[in-house]
Amino acid sequence: MTPFATFCLRMGDNALILGQRTGEWCGHAPVLEEDIAFANMGLDLIGQTQQWFGMIAEELGQSPDKLAFFRGEREYLNTLLVEQPNTDFAHALMRQYLFDAWHLPMLEGLVTSSNQQIAELAAKAVKEVRYHIDRSRDLIIRLGDGSDESHRRMQDALDWLWPFTADLLARDDADAALVAEGVIPEGERIATRFAQETAETFAKATLTAPEGPRRTGGRTGNHSEHMGYLLAVMQSVPRAHPDARW
Amino acid sequence: MYAQMVESGQAGTTDQDRAFQDKIDRNVRIEPRDWMPEGYRKTLLRQIGQHAHSEIVGQLPEGNWITRAPSLQRKAILLAKVQDEAGHGLYLYCAAETLGKSRDEMTRELLAGKAKYSSIFNYPTLTWADIGMVGWLVDGAAIMNQVPLQRCSYGPYSRAMIRICKEESFHQRQGFDIVRTLMEGTEDQKKMAQDAFNRWWWPAIMMFGPPDGDSVHSEQSMKWGIKLNSNDELRQKFVDQTVPQAEWLGLNVPDADLKWNEERQSYDFGTPDWDEFFAVIKGNGICNRERLDARNKAWDDGAWFRDGLMAHAEKNTHKIAAE
Ligand SMILES: [Fe+2]
Ligand SMILES: [Fe+2]
Ligand SMILES: [Fe+2]
Numbered sequence: 066m067t068p069f070a071t072f073c074l075r076m077g078d079n080a081l082i083l084g085q086r087t088g089e090w091c092g093h094a095p096v097l098e099e100d101i102a103f104a105n106m107g108l109d110l111i112g113q114t115q116q117w118f119g120m121i122a123e124e125l126g127q128s129p130d131k132l133a134f135f136r137g138e139r140e141y142l143n144t145l146l147v148e149q150p151n152t153d154f155a156h157a158l159m160r161q162y163l164f165d166a167w168h169l170p171m172l173e174g175l176v177t178s179s180n181q182q183i184a185e186l187a188a189k190a191v192k193e194v195r196y197h198i199d200r201s202r203d204l205i206i207r208l209g210d211g212s213d214e215s216h217r218r219m220q221d222a223l224d225w226l227w228p229f230t231a232d233l234l235a236r237d238d239a240d241a242a243l244v245a246e247g248v249i250p251e252g253e254r255i256a257t258r259f260a261q262e263t264a265e266t267f268a269k270a271t272l273t274a275p276e277g278p279r280r281t282g283g284r285t286g287n288h289s290e291h292m293g294y295l296l297a298v299m300q301s302v303p304r305a306h307p308d309a310r311w
Numbered sequence: 312m313y314a315q316m317v318e319s320g321q322a323g324t325t326d327q328d329r330a331f332q333d334k335i336d337r338n339v340r341i342e343p344r345d346w347m348p349e350g351y352r353k354t355l356l357r358q359i360g361q362h363a364h365s366e367i368v369g370q371l372p373e374g375n376w377i378t379r380a381p382s383l384q385r386k387a388i389l390l391a392k393v394q395d396e397a398g399h400g401l402y403l404y405c406a407a408e409t410l411g412k413s414r415d416e417m418t419r420e421l422l423a424g425k426a427k428y429s430s431i432f433n434y435p436t437l438t439w440a441d442i443g444m445v446g447w448l449v450d451g452a453a454i455m456n457q458v459p460l461q462r463c464s465y466g467p468y469s470r471a472m473i474r475i476c477k478e479e480s481f482h483q484r485q486g487f488d489i490v491r492t493l494m495e496g497t498e499d500q501k502k503m504a505q506d507a508f509n510r511w512w513w514p515a516i517m518m519f520g521p522p523d524g525d526s527v528h529s530e531q532s533m534k535w536g537i538k539l540n541s542n543d544e545l546r547q548k549f550v551d552q553t554v555p556q557a558e559w560l561g562l563n564v565p566d567a568d569l570k571w572n573e574e575r576q577s578y579d580f581g582t583p584d585w586d587e588f589f590a591v592i593k594g595n596g597i598c599n600r601e602r603l604d605a606r607n608k609a610w611d612d613g614a615w616f617r618d619g620l621m622a623h624a625e626k627n628t629h630k631i632a633a634e
Contacts, residue, residue, distance in 0.1 A: 081383075088377040088386070091393045092370030093605065095613020097401055097414075100370065104394035107377075111387045118383075130382045154616055207623040208616065215619025302381040302439050309497050311381040311439075311489075 068239035069180075070121045071142070072249060074132070075284055077117030078143035081133060082292075083164055084110030085299055089151055099154075102200060106161070109193040116186050130311075134303040138292045145283040146229035148292045152222075155208070155215075159222035162205045163263070165198035167233040170258035174250025183248065202266050209270025216271065223267070224275050231279030234259065313365035313429045313453055315520040316592070317358045317538075319531040320350020335536045340466040343409040351535050355465055356410050358537060363403035364421045364428035366396045368602050372436040373445060381439055388485050389442065395478045402474060406467040422607050430588060431518050433596030440493055440500075440507035446486015448515040451553065454479045455545045456519070464536030487556065494560045501561075508557070509565045516580075517588045519546040550578050 118129035175187035568581035
């Protein structure tokens with residue numbers, strides 16, 4: 066696979082798998098406004114997935130739906146963070162926020178990509194993601210600095226999810242090649258923005274990011290055990306009827 | 312329709328009551344600050360409440376398929392639809408608030424099993440084809456009832472209906488499109504569609520509530536302009552609209568008594584199983600318990616979230632006061 070296809074696949078997989086997790090909340094969120102917000106974010110993310118996959122469909126010789134519904138977990142290149150389960154709503158919010166804190170600087174960098182298609186996609190997606198992070202950051206602060214229980218739950222979620230942010234920030238040769246061509250922003254820039262964003266927010270939220278081991282692997286297809294179940298559910302209908310159109 | 316068997320209050324006989332009825336007869340909209348009879352207010356609250364709860368509970372059977380929608384486009388469309396339904400719930404709770412009842416109070420009644428919602432959402436969505444049926448038939452039946460309610464006598468309710476109806480007709484078309492795609496597909500897909508149609512047809516017919524002869528308390532609601540057509544009228548309209556669509560799709564309507572009546576220029580059709588309807592209304596449908604459990608679980612599991620936001624707001628008020 067070319068670096069370009071690898072990158073687009075990773076972006077699309079992140080959006081799809083997070084969208085899948087987000088969609089699980091419909092009808093089950095703590096207040097009606099959150100039901101609406103989660104459905105809305107899910108919708109944005111699935112839309113972005115379609116665009117990322119659409120961009121590489123020709124090169125890979127597979128339609129976006131084929132990419133979504135007929136790849137196994139070892140072929141999925143999303144980060145470990147987005148596949149983590151909806152343990153409770155605190156985990157869902159923290160997962161969203163950490164992703165947004167990386168996604169926003171990434172998309173802002175992509176707006177000036179030397180690749181016209183990517184620049185156009187990013188220009189649209191960045192507006193959606195600014196809205197996502199405004200919401201998720203605000204909730205992290207209010208709930209971190211809220212009641213004893215909300216503080217404890219948000220800290221638990223952060224303790225659990227923080228190690229996976231290493232996977233968001235990880236880089237390899239494919240990234241380096243694209244940076245050199247001006248297709249994607251430098252990893253250093255994104256990492257700095259991510260560190261600033263999260264440090265400020267967690268200070269306001271009275272939360273502490275844990276020290277200790279970091280987890281990587283999703284970007285190269287080495288997932289957590291959750292991933293297989295997520296795909297089994299998501300792909301069940303198309304795989305049961307491989308010749309069907311929907 | 313989403314409000315079934317709404318018990319209607321009594322009209323009074325004072326001058327004020329007569330003046331109120333006169334306003335309604337002259338098609339003047341009633342607004343929140345206007346005087347209204349207590350019976351009118353209570354009946355409206357019950358009706359709007361049932362409608363709002365139906366939108367909320369209605370998220371569940373469709374949400375059941377968001378994670379399994381078979382294409383990216385269908386997943387996006389379904390997410391958008393469920394988001395719309397939650398939004399409908401929100402507008403309707405706001406309309407009810409103008410009548411003096413808070414969303415929290417209404418939510419508690421729903422969770423305690425004291426407030427009704429449409430019988431239709433107590434049926435399970437077993438296959439992907441069910442999502443097509445819900446859009447085509449259930450949203451279709453809801454529209455039959457809600458289009459006339461755009462002209463109902465209570466301003467906030469009628470305005471909520473105008474916004475809602477636009478989105479509902481999208482939902483119906485999208486549902487129809489799911490079914491059409493299945494019927495143009497493989498043998499398995501066609502079978503899936505026919506099976507789902509067989510299961511949803513009668514429950515959809517029953518959405519309009521019991522036959523007019525057995526229908527309690529609707530006369531006063533009609534006088535007050537908050538129920539605009541009888542159950543049987545709307546049911547007939549729905550059958551007349553839907554049967555030709557089913558035929559066009561190549562689906563068999565599961566009703567041996569269905570026949571075009573040349574004289575009436577309408578379809579004659581069979582009698583639904585009203586025992587089943589009343590069993591569902593009383594809580595004995597296939598999914599009544601699951602639906603209420605799911606809503607209660609969401610509410611209970613979310614208590615810390617709501618309390619946490621309140622605690623933060625309180626801290627901030629203190630901080631501002633101290634400055
Ligand atoms: Fe609705
Ligand atoms: Fe609906
Ligand atoms: Fe709808």
